Amino acid sequence: MKKISILLLTLAALFSACTKDTKDTISEDGASTVITDLPGDTTARVGGNSAGFKILYFRFATGAKVTVADEDKASLQWDLAFTGPYNSEVYVNSGTYEYNPGYKGPGQGAIVIVNQDYDQVNTAPDNAAFNSSTVYKIGWDAGNGVGWFFYSLDNHIVVPVQHRTFVLRTPDGKYGKLELINVYKGNPPVVTDLFWPAPYFTFRYYVQPDGSRNIRTKQ
Template sequence: MRILTVAVLLGLCCSCTKNNNATDAPDVVSVVIKDLPGDTAARMGTGGSMSFKTVYFNLDSGKAVTITDADKATTKWDLAFTGPYNSEVYVNYGGYQYNPGYGGPGKGAVLQIEKPYQEVTTAPSDADFSKTTLTKIGWESGSNGGWFFYSMDNHIAVPIKNRTFVIRTATGKYAKLELLNVYKGNPPVVTDLYWPSPYLNFRYFIQADGSRSLRTQ
């Protein structure tokens, strides 16, 4: 079982633009988040910590949000970035005991789509969302729900190309999400374990009118 989680951090900041990643075709409706700081005090590797504080994110506002224990079981957040490098992402779903929003009203669900971001134009049916067993987006280990490859030898996360995640948000809207990187500057290649991280880079489109249309071109 996999889930999506986003952690709480003090001093969070994010940069939102109306452009796609530089390598992609122009897109005037997606939100691009560049170098959103995760728990930059935590470290991986020999002698490092595996415990990274969660970062929570609200898709409607396009901002990271501070979530207290009392706020977890609410619809104030949509994504929770948890785990090593804040790379494991939960959607806000109140019906799963290991979800940060457990016991709350969150309607979140997520499906993995093997298509480039721009080619995902319609959200699946609620029946498809209800059948999903995907509970977290994270490390690709040969099963559904991975957005990056990770080596225990070099402790470097490598994003998977052309994989998109379609989300039902905490309040029941539909969105698509592409997770781009956990390293500062969204570098095409990382060879240094000590490259500044985690700095979350991702883009998404949320359909404000509640429909299933996710077309961004």
């Protein structure tokens, strides 16, 4: 029995080590931009005397995070804002929603959720659908069907929602789509460790440059 226990512990350790080195593969379609391990505010912590997580701003055109001063939030300097606990709540720059970092600015951003795989979403809806959408941010799906991850209050681990795509009207009025894939470093397929390094975002997106609603990425 003692030998069996030692063997099981050894296998568990090996499995844990292998899991931490294993990544989900993201298919390259030749059109989308794939971002891996984009660091959020990795120094902040939830609770205690933490001042909260600093907002991570991201720009589609450069495929990189940008620094935005408080007085410039209501501008077109950024497209996505990763906010809230572990930067897990994502806004598209919009001047119409009061809790959006770009409130009262020129951003035309809006979100429509499509419960399909990213590669299968080929056409953005018309402006009427975006204008009537009540999806103001993308965060925890607590059963309302609008988030990008599930979160358990028992184990405090984030599990990304599968087969869900966020179709966007970008802040400058173009159309695109976004898939948020992971919040953990290395894009692990399974996380069982509460202390896995986070937030490190893996996601992909596509913006149609010609202004049309064609957002096909897989030929």
